[in-house]
Amino acid sequence: MANGQATPTPLSAASSPAAPSIGAAASSDMRGQWQRTGALLTSRRWGLILSGLLIASLGMVTLCSRFGAASVPLGDMFQALMHALTTGEWDQASIGTSGVILLQVRLPRVLMGFLVGGSLAAVGVTLQALLRNPLADPYVLGVSSGAALGAAVTMLLGIGTTMALLPVLPLCGFAGGLLTLVVIYRLAQSQGRLPIHSLVLAGVILNAILTALIMFITSIMEPNRSAGLMAWLMGSLIAPGYPALAVLAGYAVFVLAIVMQKAQMLNVLTLGEETARSLGIDTERVKKQLFVLTALLTGAVVSVSGMIGFVGMVVPHAVRLVIGSDHRLLLPASVLVGGMFLVVADTIARTLFAPAEMPVGIVTALIGGPFFLYLLLWRKDRML
Amino acid sequence: MATSMTSELSSQPVTTGLAMEVENLSFRYGSDQRGRAWTLERVSFGVRTGEVLGIVGPNGSGKSSLLKLLAGLLQPRCGDIRLGGQSIGRLDPRAIARSVAVVPQDSAQVFPFTVAETVLMGRFPHRRAAWWSMGIGDETEQDLVCAQRAMAETDVMSLADRLMSDLSGGERQRVVIARALAQEPAMLLLDEPMAFLDINHQIELCTLISRLKAERQLTVVLVSHDLNVASQVCDRMLMLKDGQLCRMGPPEDTITPDVLRMIYGCEVVVDAHPQTGRPRVTMPVGPVRK
Numbered sequence: 001m002a003n004g005q006a007t008p009t010p011l012s013a014a015s016s017p018a019a020p021s022i023g024a025a026a027s028s029d030m031r032g033q034w035q036r037t038g039a040l041l042t043s044r045r046w047g048l049i050l051s052g053l054l055i056a057s058l059g060m061v062t063l064c065s066r067f068g069a070a071s072v073p074l075g076d077m078f079q080a081l082m083h084a085l086t087t088g089e090w091d092q093a094s095i096g097t098s099g100v101i102l103l104q105v106r107l108p109r110v111l112m113g114f115l116v117g118g119s120l121a122a123v124g125v126t127l128q129a130l131l132r133n134p135l136a137d138p139y140v141l142g143v144s145s146g147a148a149l150g151a152a153v154t155m156l157l158g159i160g161t162t163m164a165l166l167p168v169l170p171l172c173g174f175a176g177g178l179l180t181l182v183v184i185y186r187l188a189q190s191q192g193r194l195p196i197h198s199l200v201l202a203g204v205i206l207n208a209i210l211t212a213l214i215m216f217i218t219s220i221m222e223p224n225r226s227a228g229l230m231a232w233l234m235g236s237l238i239a240p241g242y243p244a245l246a247v248l249a250g251y252a253v254f255v256l257a258i259v260m261q262k263a264q265m266l267n268v269l270t271l272g273e274e275t276a277r278s279l280g281i282d283t284e285r286v287k288k289q290l291f292v293l294t295a296l297l298t299g300a301v302v303s304v305s306g307m308i309g310f311v312g313m314v315v316p317h318a319v320r321l322v323i324g325s326d327h328r329l330l331l332p333a334s335v336l337v338g339g340m341f342l343v344v345a346d347t348i349a350r351t352l353f354a355p356a357e358m359p360v361g362i363v364t365a366l367i368g369g370p371f372f373l374y375l376l377l378w379r380k381d382r383m384l
Numbered sequence: 385m386a387t388s389m390t391s392e393l394s395s396q397p398v399t400t401g402l403a404m405e406v407e408n409l410s411f412r413y414g415s416d417q418r419g420r421a422w423t424l425e426r427v428s429f430g431v432r433t434g435e436v437l438g439i440v441g442p443n444g445s446g447k448s449s450l451l452k453l454l455a456g457l458l459q460p461r462c463g464d465i466r467l468g469g470q471s472i473g474r475l476d477p478r479a480i481a482r483s484v485a486v487v488p489q490d491s492a493q494v495f496p497f498t499v500a501e502t503v504l505m506g507r508f509p510h511r512r513a514a515w516w517s518m519g520i521g522d523e524t525e526q527d528l529v530c531a532q533r534a535m536a537e538t539d540v541m542s543l544a545d546r547l548m549s550d551l552s553g554g555e556r557q558r559v560v561i562a563r564a565l566a567q568e569p570a571m572l573l574l575d576e577p578m579a580f581l582d583i584n585h586q587i588e589l590c591t592l593i594s595r596l597k598a599e600r601q602l603t604v605v606l607v608s609h610d611l612n613v614a615s616q617v618c619d620r621m622l623m624l625k626d627g628q629l630c631r632m633g634p635p636e637d638t639i640t641p642d643v644l645r646m647i648y649g650c651e652v653v654v655d656a657h658p659q660t661g662r663p664r665v666t667m668p669v670g671p672v673r674k
Binding site: 040132280 | 452481494501505523
């Protein structure tokens with residue numbers, strides 16, 4: 001879309017009174033003016049911001065792969081990567097120990113962190129728009145608790161991660177998340193509609209129940225297995241195999257592609273349900289679709305990384321403060337920033353007490369919590 | 385310039401001079417439990433093309449519900465609402481949104497959208513995005529021209545890059561009206577548009593409504609508590625009491641002490657406005673209860 005950058009014709013626009021009929025030629029000048037002020041998302045701004053964030057993301061992934069218990073020099077990194085990409089060999093003999101650490105341990109973990117962080121941020125953005133609540137995230141609805149409970153039950157029954165087929169745990173996560181969603185939907189729905197407040201309330205209550213159930217499962221498990229479960233619940237990224245990574249990426253891309261189609265709809269939905277319907281949106285249908293999609297992605301994320309909090313809440317909020325609320329930009333930008341955020345948080349978790357690691361959920365809570373408090377205390381005007 | 389209803393819904397001949405027909409309309413909230421009172425009961429009337437119709441009545445008389453029914457936001461239990469000859473229940477919500485725009489009473493916004501972004505959301509029902517566009521770059525030249533015109537008409541052009549949350553109540557109200565105008569509707573429905581405005585903004589809004597009626601041939605339906613404002617701005621009044629249509633007609637016939645006593649159950653003084661001659665309602669000396 002051309003935006004008249006080439007011919008800036010400064011009019012005394014702000015004060016010019018309403019002309020009854022505005023010709024197309026005159027309008028393009030004036031449009032240029034109210035667009036240039038940053039009032040509107042232009043394709044140019046969209047492209048600039050997203051390509052900037054994309055480059056930053058690539059840089060961050062590379063940089064964070066370098067850090068860890070054993071430091072890998074940047075030169076070795078690229079060498080090993082190039083070798084693996086060109087020849088397809090990535091065993092210890094051909095790329096060396098540091099190459100193996102990098103390509104089979106660290107890079108998948110960093111990529112996993114990026115995917116998890118980006119997905120959580122995307123789910124947060126979507127739920128915030130749907131619930132018209134800037135503080136909403138997957139945890140408010142209890143979807144992640146449901147997914148976690150599904151996974152915890154699987155672990156209790158002993159069919160968990162040790163099964164030959166990997167997707168058992170994620171599938172139980174989906175099931176738990178979706179089941180929670182259905183229950184919540186039934187609880188909150190009245191008169192064929194889904195009032196936003198009762199939905200949030202139902203989420204809070206259900207969340208408490210689900211957390212209690214998870215705690216119950218932890219308490220009846222053998223101590224050493226329950227310790228593992230607790231660490232997972234606090235949110236930790238493990239180095240996954242590339243197939244698992246591809247599965248998660250598949251879900252993330254699938255869900256994001258559909259939600260991106262509805263970016264304009266999300267904008268209108270933030271105006272309130274009634275206004276959205278008066279603008280021609282079938283709100284009930286869109287809400288159901290988006291809740292299912294977000295539950296799917298939450299289930300996938302929780303099953304691989306446990307309950308990592310604050311990413312879905314803080315990242316979209318911070319991004320919104322900087323680039324504005326238009327979901328066409330907010331959604332992809334939050335995905336990239338969320339990915340970077342979690343990659344950095346995980347690098348801190350890996351390296352701070354190396355070789356020991358702490359769950360990344362602790363780091364995100366310690367970074368996100370104070371930020372959230374800052375928003376609550378000093379930016380009340382933008383909160384609600 | 386504005387998309388007329390006839391072009392939008394061309395298949396049916398338009399009943400002469402009526403923008404909307406309401407026939408035997410009944411509505412109540414809640415499910416089909418017995419014993420629940422009707423919010424609206426057997427209401428029938430027509431909205432004439434290009435008129436300003438005021439819906440007035442005591443609190444809880446069903447004014448806002450009626451407006452939401454006209455907008456297609458609520459579904460009638462019985463009866464029918466026809467827009468350009470077609471039953472509103474059978475129309476696609478987007479088609480309704482291209483003909484009928486609503487300015488809600490409460491327009492509080494949670495997220496920091498700019499004024500220009502908010503106005504452009506009014507173009508949503510006109511958008512046809514290709515699936516591969518990934519939701520980007522959907523603003524067409526026409527979207528921008530319409531938004532521009534709406535912003536000029538409501539005089540919010542200078543606010544284009546401001547955030548909605550930073551505006552005053554009057555400014556925000558004008559932006560919401562601009563958003564509604566960007567829909568290029570044939571009908572504008574306003575729910576208590578004067579509720580949070582001081583006298584200065586009330587005058588502005590009344591001027592705007594008259595101008596829109598003259599320039600865009602817009603049909604306006606507004607719900608108001610304020611009988612005097614309604615009397616000044618409306619061509620006809622529709623008076624509701626307990627969900628039933630009590631009286632309908634020009635302000636001179638409907639805003640009379642007798643009618644108001646019947647509807648509100650209290651004594652008022654009605655005289656003529658010194659400039660327009662329209663009825664004007666004031667409290668009697670020492671408010672008297674019946």
